Amino acid sequence: MDTMGRHVIAELWGCNVDKLNNLKFIEKMMVDAALESGAEVREVAFHKFAPMGVSGVVIISESHLTIHSFPEHGYASVDVYTCGDRIDPNVAAEYITKQLEATKRESILVPRGMGPVEVKPYKVETFQK
Amino acid sequence: MDTMGRHVIAELWGCNVDKLNNLKFIEKMMVDAALESGAEVREVAFHKFAPMGVSGVVIISESHLTIHSFPEHGYASVDVYTCGDRIDPNVAAEYITKQLEATKRESILVPRGMGPVEVKPYKVETFQK
Numbered sequence: 001m002d003t004m005g006r007h008v009i010a011e012l013w014g015c016n017v018d019k020l021n022n023l024k025f026i027e028k029m030m031v032d033a034a035l036e037s038g039a040e041v042r043e044v045a046f047h048k049f050a051p052m053g054v055s056g057v058v059i060i061s062e063s064h065l066t067i068h069s070f071p072e073h074g075y076a077s078v079d080v081y082t083c084g085d086r087i088d089p090n091v092a093a094e095y096i097t098k099q100l101e102a103t104k105r106e107s108i109l110v111p112r113g114m115g116p117v118e119v120k121p122y123k124v125e126t127f128q129k
Numbered sequence: 130m131d132t133m134g135r136h137v138i139a140e141l142w143g144c145n146v147d148k149l150n151n152l153k154f155i156e157k158m159m160v161d162a163a164l165e166s167g168a169e170v171r172e173v174a175f176h177k178f179a180p181m182g183v184s185g186v187v188i189i190s191e192s193h194l195t196i197h198s199f200p201e202h203g204y205a206s207v208d209v210y211t212c213g214d215r216i217d218p219n220v221a222a223e224y225i226t227k228q229l230e231a232t233k234r235e236s237i238l239v240p241r242g243m244g245p246v247e248v249k250p251y252k253v254e255t256f257q258k
Contacts, residue, residue: 003199003202003204003206005197005206007138009136009239009241011241011242011244042176042184043174043175043176043184043185043186044174045172045173045174045186045188046172047171047172047188049190055171055172055188055192055193056172056188057172057174057186057188057193057195059174059176059184059185059186061178063184063197063206064184064186064195064197066186066193066195066210068134068192068193068210068212070132070242073132073242075132075242077132077134077192077210077241077242079208079210081195081197081206081208083197106244106245108239108248110138110237110239112138112140112206113140113199113202113204113206115140115235116235116251116253119237119248122245124245
C-alpha cells in the first residue's frame with residue numbers, strides 16, 4: 001500500500017451545543033461521515049466525559065477520523081486522515097461541519113507519508129446558521 | 130475544560146519492520162506511550178490489515194494517540210494530540226520513535242483550539258540504529 005495520505009485538521013466553532021454533548025449522535029455522525037466519503041469502517045471507539053464532552057475515533061481501512069467536542073465552548077476538534085487518493089477527506093469534514101451546524105471552520109490540509117512538506121496557511125470559512 | 134491543545138504529527142521512517150507488523154507490540158507501545166506522558170487511557174482500538182500493517186488509536190482523557198504502520202515501507206504515521214498543558218505530546222512521540230527504532234522523523238506541532246494559527250515548517254531529525 002502506498003504511504004501517501006491527506007489529513008484534514010478542522011477546528012469547528014459555533015456548533016450546536018446539544019449535539020456536541022450527545023455521544024450517540026456524534027458516534028453515528030462520525031461513522032456516517034466515513035461512509036459518505038466512501039471509506040470502509042473497521043473499528044469504532046467513543047467516550048463520554050463528565051460533566052460534558054465526547055471523544056471518539058472511527059478507524060477506516062484508509063486511516064481514521066477523530067473528534068473531541070467541547071460543548072461549553074461550542075467547539076469540536078476534528079481530524080480526517082485518508083490514505084491513498086480514492087477517498088477525499090474533505091467530503092467527511094464537510095459532512096461533519098454541516099451536521100454540527102458550525103458557524104466557523106478553520107482548517108488545514110497536511111500531506112502525509114510523502115516526506116517533509118510545507119503546510120499551507122489556515123483556511124477560515126464562516127457559515128450561516 | 131479549556132480548548133487549548135497541542136498536536137504532534139510525526140512521520141517515522143526506517144522503522145523496525147517486524148515491530149511495525151506486530152499488532153500486540155504496537156498496541157502495548159501506544160498505551161505505554163500515553164502512560165509515559167502521564168495521560169489517562171480511556172479507550173483502545175487496534176486493527177491488523179491483510180497482508181500487513183496495523184492501525185490503532187488510544188483515546189486518552191486529554192485527546193488521542195493514533196498510528197498507521199506500513200511495514201513494507203518501514204514507515205509509521207503517528208499523531209499525538211493532547212489538550213491542556215499538563216501533558217507534553219512530545220514525550221509520547223519520542224517514546225514511540227525510540228520503540229520503533231526509527232532512523233528518521235519528520236514532525237510538526239499543530240496548535241489546536243486556539244483559532245487560526247501558523248504551523249511551523251517540518252522538523253527533520255535522523256537517528257542512528
